[in-house]
Amino acid sequence: MKTLHDHYDVLVAGGGQAGLIAAIVAAEKGAKVCLLEGAPRTYRGGNTRHTRNLRPLHIGPLSVLSGTYDEAEYWEDLLRVTKGKTNEKLARMTLRKSAEAVSWLEQRGVQFQPPLGGTLHLGRTNAFFMGGGKQLLNALYRHAEKLGIEVHYDAMVTAIEIENGTFKRLHVGDHVISANAFVAAAGGFEANVEWLKEAWGDIAENFLIRGTPYNRGGLLRLLLDHGAQQIGEPNQCHAVAIDGRAPKFDGGICTRVDCVSLGVVVNENAERFYDEGEDFWPKRYAIWGRLVADQPNQVAHVIIDQKSKGGFMPPVFPATTANSIDELARKIGLDADILQKTIADFNAAVQPGAFDHTTLDGLCTNGLAVNKTNWARPIDQPPYSAYSLRPGITFTYLGVEVTEKAAMKMADGSLSPNIFAAGEIMAGNVLGQGYLAGIGMTIGNVFGRIAGSEAADYALNR
Amino acid sequence: MRSTDKTTEAARVMSICNACRYCEGHCAVFQAMELRLEFNADTVDYLANLCHNCGACYHNCQYAPPHEFALNVPAAMAELRQENYGVYAWPGFMGKLFVNNGLWVSLLSIIVITLFAITTAQLTGNDFFSAHANAFYGVIPHNVLAGLFGAVGLFVLLALTLSCIKFWRAMQLPNPLRLNYRQVGQGIKNALTLKYLDGGNGQGCSYPDETPSMARRWFHQFTFWGFMLCFAATSTGTILHYGFDLPAPYGFVSLPKLFGILGGLGLIIGPLGLLALKIKADPTPKGKTNKGMDVSFLVLLMLSAATGLGLMLLRDTSLVGITLCIHLGVVLTLFLSMPYGKFVHGFYRLIALVVFAVETQDHKAIVGTPKTDTQTKIKAA
Ligand SMILES: Cc1cc2nc3c(=O)[nH]c(=O)nc-3n(C[C@H](O)[C@H](O)[C@H](O)COP(=O)(O)OP(=O)(O)OC[C@H]3O[C@@H](n4cnc5c(N)ncnc54)[C@H](O)[C@@H]3O)c2cc1C
Numbered sequence: 001m002k003t004l005h006d007h008y009d010v011l012v013a014g015g016g017q018a019g020l021i022a023a024i025v026a027a028e029k030g031a032k033v034c035l036l037e038g039a040p041r042t043y044r045g046g047n048t049r050h051t052r053n054l055r056p057l058h059i060g061p062l063s064v065l066s067g068t069y070d071e072a073e074y075w076e077d078l079l080r081v082t083k084g085k086t087n088e089k090l091a092r093m094t095l096r097k098s099a100e101a102v103s104w105l106e107q108r109g110v111q112f113q114p115p116l117g118g119t120l121h122l123g124r125t126n127a128f129f130m131g132g133g134k135q136l137l138n139a140l141y142r143h144a145e146k147l148g149i150e151v152h153y154d155a156m157v158t159a160i161e162i163e164n165g166t167f168k169r170l171h172v173g174d175h176v177i178s179a180n181a182f183v184a185a186a187g188g189f190e191a192n193v194e195w196l197k198e199a200w201g202d203i204a205e206n207f208l209i210r211g212t213p214y215n216r217g218g219l220l221r222l223l224l225d226h227g228a229q230q231i232g233e234p235n236q237c238h239a240v241a242i243d244g245r246a247p248k249f250d251g252g253i254c255t256r257v258d259c260v261s262l263g264v265v266v267n268e269n270a271e272r273f274y275d276e277g278e279d280f281w282p283k284r285y286a287i288w289g290r291l292v293a294d295q296p297n298q299v300a301h302v303i304i305d306q307k308s309k310g311g312f313m314p315p316v317f318p319a320t321t322a323n324s325i326d327e328l329a330r331k332i333g334l335d336a337d338i339l340q341k342t343i344a345d346f347n348a349a350v351q352p353g354a355f356d357h358t359t360l361d362g363l364c365t366n367g368l369a370v371n372k373t374n375w376a377r378p379i380d381q382p383p384y385s386a387y388s389l390r391p392g393i394t395f396t397y398l399g400v401e402v403t404e405k406a407a408m409k410m411a412d413g414s415l416s417p418n419i420f421a422a423g424e425i426m427a428g429n430v431l432g433q434g435y436l437a438g439i440g441m442t443i444g445n446v447f448g449r450i451a452g453s454e455a456a457d458y459a460l461n462r
Numbered sequence: 463m464r465s466t467d468k469t470t471e472a473a474r475v476m477s478i479c480n481a482c483r484y485c486e487g488h489c490a491v492f493q494a495m496e497l498r499l500e501f502n503a504d505t506v507d508y509l510a511n512l513c514h515n516c517g518a519c520y521h522n523c524q525y526a527p528p529h530e531f532a533l534n535v536p537a538a539m540a541e542l543r544q545e546n547y548g549v550y551a552w553p554g555f556m557g558k559l560f561v562n563n564g565l566w567v568s569l570l571s572i573i574v575i576t577l578f579a580i581t582t583a584q585l586t587g588n589d590f591f592s593a594h595a596n597a598f599y600g601v602i603p604h605n606v607l608a609g610l611f612g613a614v615g616l617f618v619l620l621a622l623t624l625s626c627i628k629f630w631r632a633m634q635l636p637n638p639l640r641l642n643y644r645q646v647g648q649g650i651k652n653a654l655t656l657k658y659l660d661g662g663n664g665q666g667c668s669y670p671d672e673t674p675s676m677a678r679r680w681f682h683q684f685t686f687w688g689f690m691l692c693f694a695a696t697s698t699g700t701i702l703h704y705g706f707d708l709p710a711p712y713g714f715v716s717l718p719k720l721f722g723i724l725g726g727l728g729l730i731i732g733p734l735g736l737l738a739l740k741i742k743a744d745p746t747p748k749g750k751t752n753k754g755m756d757v758s759f760l761v762l763l764m765l766s767a768a769t770g771l772g773l774m775l776l777r778d779t780s781l782v783g784i785t786l787c788i789h790l791g792v793v794l795t796l797f798l799s800m801p802y803g804k805f806v807h808g809f810y811r812l813i814a815l816v817v818f819a820v821e822t823q824d825h826k827a828i829v830g831t832p833k834t835d836t837q838t839k840i841k842a843a
């Protein structure tokens with residue numbers, strides 16, 4: 001790689017939404033900007049490539065959003081998922097500033113999807129990108145090029161020089177580039193299995209990574225090693241249960257398995273281990289990654305019968321099907337006797353009632369060690385289908401601590417004057433645990449804009 | 463039901479999209495897909511003919527190559543369209559012509575033009591290169607022209623109608639008399655306005671590159687309405703000739719002339735624009751097998767218009783003979799290639815869009831689903 005210059009006003013590492021936005025804001029303020037994206041061009045945009053929507057605050061209908069989603073409601077939603085593990089000051093600021101996100105993006109060519117009333121539409125709280133996150137990236141990259149931002153692909157930052165908390169220069173292989181200000185937006189470390197193993201133990205070998213293989217946390221490690229203040233725990237991440245046949249990396253959204261609440265879930269010992277009907281699937285979706293991670297060999301199987309066919313989002317891989325539980329057990333490699341007993345016990349424990357998948361219908365089992373509290377119908381109508389599950393890591397929360405101005409904090413309590421962080425690499429400041437659909441992109445958007453602006457101001461002495 | 467590489471690939475692609483759905487806002491393909499869980503040949507033929515090859519879902523796809531899913535919806539649909547144009551063609555064996563369309567159309571045009579030139583030169587002898595009192599009818603008599611084009615026209619009409627009926631049946635549309643015409647109207651409107659070249663929210667599709675643009679929609683409209691106006695010119699001419707005993711040539715302020723001039727201009731601007739976009743466009747989303755089908759059709763349209771306008775200007779000069787032969791040769795080739803070339807896309811797309819209007823308004827999949835009792839009974843009876 002060869003850059004046009006040796007020195008820039010603002011250097012940005014990471015070409016996902018957060019980095020791109022920071023670069024664009026800095027360039028719009030007149031700074032000479034260089035953006036370093038670790039991935040090749042075809043894989044540019046990291047996890048942003050796999051996203052679908054962001055969650056903006058709005059009072060009254062806004063562009064593609066209906067109704068009102070105000071600070072009080074948004075804050076409550078965030079508090080509920082994080083169970084208080086959030087920096088209230090930063091979080092509230094993020095929520096407030098998210099109100100401008102949609103129009104900011106629209107002004108730079110990003111298209112949103114008008115309400116369709118389709119299967120997945122949550123038209124009030126979330127703004128959906130037309131065609132998904134890659135469309136957003138294509139539009140922002142075009143805009144960045146129009147602004148004259150120098151973009152480099154295959155440009156992994158491999159070393160960084162920081163003196164007394166001040167950024168001096170960085171290395172991309174043996175190429176050295178300096179800048180007045182630096183924006184770190186290189187994502188989390190979810191694609192770094194070695195690092196995941198430090199937190200989770202060897203079971204992390206069996207995790208699937210839903211997003212980009214390029215978020216290996218290299219830059220995060222460099223910053224922490226140079227004295228940045230860490231925030232969040234290494235094992236805090238967004239983990240869901242996805243189809244066990246998904247690719248190791250980059251499987252994205254389509255590998256989700258949506259029928260857990262309709263059937264039963266057993267582990268490799270052919271035993272149930274958690275209430276599949278605890279709550280609506282979108283709400284429980286994010287806890288199943290951890291549940292499956294705790295099972296032997298990090299594997300589980302959802303089993304449904306013919307009744308449930310067609311009642312959930314179509315999965316990307318075909319189910320294993322069989323005309324008897326016995327045959328199904330053999331096909332998926334479980335002990336047939338135990339599975340038959342598990343299903344028989346479950347069926348016998350189902351209480352009478354009316355099934356309704358649109359409400360918590362109270363149709364439950366009684367007397368089992370692990371009861372199912374809603375949507376419990378006997379598994380008795382062949383053919384039976386099974387989907388295998390594995391933990392799928394979306395993104396990690398461990399990151400660097402920042403201020404409201406996106407300035408990076410040092411472990412000694414000082415502030416770096418010219419290092420700013422945005423996106424996944426600092427999302428843990430707001431999202432200590434849990435997950436709220438669309439908030440990842442919201443954090444990246446808000447902190448991307450702040451970091452770009454502050455970096456440009458510092459670089460241009462304003 | 464048919465099962466080929468192309469139907470299998472389209473089904474694979476649609477199964478992935480159905481689990482992803484990020485593109486549901488772009489076009490009818492995705493909304494039609496969402497009404498289904500499985501994709502047989504009829505279904506993918508339907509979806510393929512809903513696809514306008516705008517490229518949006520390719521440029522925005524998180525699973526596009528080099529991802530291991532290697533998803534390329536527009537290419538899968540384009541390649542399948544070429545296959546199913548052949549499958550629905552009448553007579554069936556002529557369907558093979560879709561495979562190397564560009565080649566045979568070019569050869570045909572050369573042959574037809576040469577034949578015209580030789581025959582008329584033979585017939586007119588020394589007069590071939592001279593002006594004629596009654597313009598081109600002096601070169602070839604009206605009745606000969608009417609007879610030749612009438613016969614070819616009737617064959618084309620028959621072939622297109624029977625092909626459309628085949629497709630109509632596969633799409634499980636009922637007898638035309640039993641259609642709900644409000645729904646049909648919606649389908650026709652979506653076809654005429656090229657609704658699904660708007661990218662989903664009016665900013666245009668991703669053609670020729672990922673940047674949203676209305677260019678293709680505009681040039682397509684020039685082409686379509688240009689064609690319709692030329693058609694109107696011929697029709698009004700025929701009516702004037704036979705109904706009112708007013709043979710050509712017509713003055714500049716006559717219906718055939720006005721329609722013809724405007725239509726001719728549209729048929730030059732439109733196809734040229736579309737060709738230019740095509741040259742600029744990323745080839746990946748277009749698929750591999752369309753060997754010149756689109757290009758040969760556009761070139762024929764454009765040449766018919768250009769030579770037609772040329773004939774209008776040169777009809778009183780000594781070049782009338784040769785210009786007429788070229789024009790008629792091009793038009794005859796266009797006619798002959800209509801049932802076995804790109805022209806058919808309009809009909810199949812229109813039918814598919816009508817089905818889509820019916821399906822979305824009834825919230826129910828029709829194509830590819832088991833036939834309902836009444837439908838089976840009608841067939842059995
Ligand atoms: C399948 C999936 C679906 C998701 N859906 C949503 C959603 O709908 N809504 C939502 O809000 N969030 C969603 N998220 C979370 C969302 O993707 C992240 O919150 C967001 O993309 C973070 O943006 P970012 O710019 O910080 O990181 P990224 O978009 O991941 O970008 C980081 C970039 O840094 C680059 N990089 C890494 N290391 C280096 C280095 N050393 N040097 C240079 N460059 C480097 C990478 O190549 C990458 O391009 C989803 C995540 C996944 C995996």
Ligand code: SF4
Binds near residue numbers: 485520
């Ligand atoms: S084309 Fe790609 S992004 Fe669009 S719906 Fe299909 S899989 Fe999803």
Ligand code: SF4
Binds near residue numbers: 492515539
């Ligand atoms: S190429 Fe365009 S028209 Fe075809 S499926 Fe994709 S978005 Fe729809």
